Amino acid sequence: MKKSGNLMSSKIKISSKDVSVFYSQNKALNNITFDIDEKKVTSLIGPSGCGKSTFLRCLNRMNDTIDICKVKGKVLIDNEDIYAPNVDPVLLRARVGMVFQKPNPFPKSIFDNVAYGPSIHGLASSKDELENIVLTSLQRAGLYKEVKNRLSETGTSLSGGQQQRLCIARAIAVSPEIILMDEPCSALDPIATAIVEELIDELVKNYTIVIVTHSMQQAARVSQNTAFFHMGNLIEFGSTQKIFSTPQFKQTQDYITGKIG
Amino acid sequence: MGFWSFSVFILIIAISAYWYGNTKALRLNSNSIEKLPSLPKYYGNYALIWLIFPCLLGVFLWITLNTYILDTILINHLPKELENSFAGGINMLVDRVKTINIDNPFPGTNPELIDAAIFLENKSNEVRAYFLWGIISISVLLCFVSLKKISFKFKARQAVEKSNVTLLILCSIVAIITTVGIVFSLIFEAMRFFDQVSIFDFLFGLSWSPQMAIREDQVASQGSFGAIPLFTGTLLITLIAMLVAIPVGLASAIYLAEYSSSTTRSIIKPLLEILAGVPTVVYGFFAAITVGPFFREFADFFGFNIASESAIAAGGVMGIMIIPFISSLSDDVISAVPQSLRDGSYAMGATHSETIKRVVLPAALPGIVGAILLAVSRAIGETMIVVMAAGIAANLTSNPFEAVTTVTVQIVTLLVGDQEFDSAKTLAAFALGITLFCMTLFLNLYALKIVQRYRERYE
Ligand SMILES: Nc1ncnc2c1ncn2[C@@H]1O[C@H](COP(=O)(O)OP(=O)(O)O)[C@@H](O)[C@H]1O
Ligand SMILES: [Mg+2]
Numbered sequence: 001m002k003k004s005g006n007l008m009s010s011k012i013k014i015s016s017k018d019v020s021v022f023y024s025q026n027k028a029l030n031n032i033t034f035d036i037d038e039k040k041v042t043s044l045i046g047p048s049g050c051g052k053s054t055f056l057r058c059l060n061r062m063n064d065t066i067d068i069c070k071v072k073g074k075v076l077i078d079n080e081d082i083y084a085p086n087v088d089p090v091l092l093r094a095r096v097g098m099v100f101q102k103p104n105p106f107p108k109s110i111f112d113n114v115a116y117g118p119s120i121h122g123l124a125s126s127k128d129e130l131e132n133i134v135l136t137s138l139q140r141a142g143l144y145k146e147v148k149n150r151l152s153e154t155g156t157s158l159s160g161g162q163q164q165r166l167c168i169a170r171a172i173a174v175s176p177e178i179i180l181m182d183e184p185c186s187a188l189d190p191i192a193t194a195i196v197e198e199l200i201d202e203l204v205k206n207y208t209i210v211i212v213t214h215s216m217q218q219a220a221r222v223s224q225n226t227a228f229f230h231m232g233n234l235i236e237f238g239s240t241q242k243i244f245s246t247p248q249f250k251q252t253q254d255y256i257t258g259k260i261g
Numbered sequence: 262m263g264f265w266s267f268s269v270f271i272l273i274i275a276i277s278a279y280w281y282g283n284t285k286a287l288r289l290n291s292n293s294i295e296k297l298p299s300l301p302k303y304y305g306n307y308a309l310i311w312l313i314f315p316c317l318l319g320v321f322l323w324i325t326l327n328t329y330i331l332d333t334i335l336i337n338h339l340p341k342e343l344e345n346s347f348a349g350g351i352n353m354l355v356d357r358v359k360t361i362n363i364d365n366p367f368p369g370t371n372p373e374l375i376d377a378a379i380f381l382e383n384k385s386n387e388v389r390a391y392f393l394w395g396i397i398s399i400s401v402l403l404c405f406v407s408l409k410k411i412s413f414k415f416k417a418r419q420a421v422e423k424s425n426v427t428l429l430i431l432c433s434i435v436a437i438i439t440t441v442g443i444v445f446s447l448i449f450e451a452m453r454f455f456d457q458v459s460i461f462d463f464l465f466g467l468s469w470s471p472q473m474a475i476r477e478d479q480v481a482s483q484g485s486f487g488a489i490p491l492f493t494g495t496l497l498i499t500l501i502a503m504l505v506a507i508p509v510g511l512a513s514a515i516y517l518a519e520y521s522s523s524t525t526r527s528i529i530k531p532l533l534e535i536l537a538g539v540p541t542v543v544y545g546f547f548a549a550i551t552v553g554p555f556f557r558e559f560a561d562f563f564g565f566n567i568a569s570e571s572a573i574a575a576g577g578v579m580g581i582m583i584i585p586f587i588s589s590l591s592d593d594v595i596s597a598v599p600q601s602l603r604d605g606s607y608a609m610g611a612t613h614s615e616t617i618k619r620v621v622l623p624a625a626l627p628g629i630v631g632a633i634l635l636a637v638s639r640a641i642g643e644t645m646i647v648v649m650a651a652g653i654a655a656n657l658t659s660n661p662f663e664a665v666t667t668v669t670v671q672i673v674t675l676l677v678g679d680q681e682f683d684s685a686k687t688l689a690a691f692a693l694g695i696t697l698f699c700m701t702l703f704l705n706l707y708a709l710k711i712v713q714r715y716r717e718r719y720e
Contacts, residue, residue, distance in 0.1 A: 060608060062604065062607060062608060065603075065604070065607055090610050090611070090612055091610065092610075093607065093608055093609065093610035094609070094610035097608065097609075098608035100601060100604065100605065100608075102601055104599070104601040104602055104604070104605040105605075106602060106605065106606070106620050106623075106624070107602075107623065107624045108623065116606075116609060116611075116619070116620075117609040117610065120609070120610070120611050120615050120619070121610060167605070170605075170609065171608075171609070174609065174610065
């Protein structure tokens with residue numbers, strides 16, 4: 001296993017230490033150890049079934065919602081173990097937002113979709129403040145212009161790409177520090193994908209982003225660091241440029257050149 | 262020729278027709294390079310269909326026409342004097358002849374009648390034989406033609422599939438025609454009722470006492486047919502039932518769909534569904550014997566005096582009866598809400614209960630409303646519990662502790678016992694029936710529309 005040193009002088013935001021995950025008896029992840037830099041895009045690549053989504057779900061404890069799933073090891077965010085007994089996963093998830101593979105807007109209005117997080121966490125003390133948060137989030141997700149006249153329409157009436165950006169707006173409405181994205185573009189057409197990728201470039205100025213992708217080109221385009229997973233193991237981790245130009249391991253090379261996958 | 266020998270005969274022809282079609286197709290296939298467009302068995306099936314369909318049709322015709330034909334023959338045969346001497350007219354006479362046991366006639370029976378009966382028996386055998394032979398010759402002919410058709414140009418599979426579809430359509434038409442027939446007979450009888458009682462009095466009258474006088478000079482010789490007390494009674498009981506069933510049913514649906522482990526669920530869900538299968542008369546028993554007296558004693562304790570037959574007892578038990586209905590349907594609806602929506606909510610830092618309240622239930626709401634409306638129309642149509650627990654007194658009241666009655670109960674009480682079929686009292690049942698039918702029909706249509714809209718959203 002290869003662990004890259006801190007690239008440049010960026011601060012470490014998330015630190016995964018010996019993380020193993022079991023679904024009942026099956027080990028889905030095996031001693032994953034690496035660090036994720038703050039305000040950078042880190043992409044997780046690897047053949048399907050290798051545990052990318054599982055790893056991503058460890059970072060906001062979404063695995064807790066799966067009964068048979070057990071996580072061992074430590075995940076430190078800002079040097080605090082999020083699996084420590086005193087950590088409330090509900091509060092943690094407000095700090096670590098998530099965007100899913102298939103856009104999943106709630107069957108509510110566009111406005112209410114974005115207002116969902118702020119209102120359950122009591123982030124806004126007045127209606128104006130709530131509206132302010134919603135509009136800023138929509139702006140940041142690059143969706144505001146398209147939906148400003150139809151905020152009361154249901155979120156499911158938007159196109160796939162717009163729905164996905166609505167989900168991003170929903171996630172950033174609670175001002176998270178980290179945004180997890182699990183193949184956010186796999187259900188989108190190339191144009192919608194390009195728009196979301198641009199958005200990621202923009203968001204990384206304020207957020208730490210971890211993105212799972214099955215597209216090597218996408219990983220190359222949007223991420224600064226890349227982790228390559230294979231069969232539950234972290235094979236290689238390093239700067240995206242280095243992984244794609246001079247991979248250290250044969251499996252990585254094979255995957256990148258399309259021999260496995 | 263009897264019916265059984267006919268059946269066996271047809272069966273034998275059927276088997277040989279199938280066998281012949283199949284073999285002929287196989288032979289054609291093996292004797293030439295060209296192949297038949299369908300598998301051999303379809304050629305056998307095709308011949309079979311042309312045998313069976315005409316047979317069924319023929320038997321159906323025979324059953325419907327048989328009585329009519331025989332009656333006509335008998336009437337023409339009976340001597341005029343006999344007809345005139347028989348009190349009750351020709352129809353009674355025909356019925357009388359039919360009831361005679363020709364092997365062992367009742368001593369003292371008019372010999373002319375016995376002769377007529379023997380004649381009828383012979384004719385009936387004759388007509389049956391004509392019919393059966395007719396059926397056999399026509400269907401065998403058709404079957405034969407269809408066997409002749411086997412050639413390289415004939416696509417038997419398409420033909421067989423087409424006739425399968427025809428069969429399915431026919432079956433569904435039977436259900437539709439029956440329903441339409443019922444509705445029309447309801448409308449027809451209701452019209453006769455409205456000839457005697459004005460529709461305005463019926464729909465807006467406040468008093469319901471359909472007891473027609475036995476003698477002309479009796480007090481209240483004219484019954485009154487104001488249906489309002491019945492409909493308010495129905496509404497009151499339905500309302501009470503829903504007040505019980507909706508909260509409890511929904512809560513148990515939420516528990517089942519969201520909280521229970523899969524083992525608990527696999528035990529509770531079938532149990533609930535069994536509960537839905539308990540005959541309503543058993544619930545009615547429970548309402549009358551246990552719940553009604555309970556409410557009366559309860560009220561006694563506080564110094565009130567209420568009847569042991571009360572709307573609240575009937576409504577309460579009906580509510581319990583409907584709980585499994587609502588909870589089972591709502592559970593399906595809630596479980597059908599995509600997991601991705603729940604995940605989305607959890608990922609926002611929502612708790613389980615916030616997720617249920619703010620995402621799952623709103624998403625499932627149309628389906629839940631549909632379930633509730635279906636339950637309402639079931640409550641409206643329920644009879645047994647009300648007969649047993651709420652009584653038959655048509656009180657116009659909104660007090661749940663008084664006895665009330667419902668539309669369905671009145672229909673039953675109007676129709677039981679010896680009734681003339683054209684008295685206003687009996688016909689009133691049809692008027693009530695058609696009104697009730699319209700109400701539940703619209704309710705169901707509305708419910709289905711809502712459920713439909715819900716389906717569209719996630720597909
Ligand atoms: N909910 C689950 N229950 C049981 N096994 C699971 C579950 N989710 C994932 N797995 C298993 O864990 C392994 C990794 O899955 P996943 O993390 O989804 O892979 P990836 O996202 O890289 O395609 C797979 O073998 C998969 O079968
Ligand atoms: Mg995945």
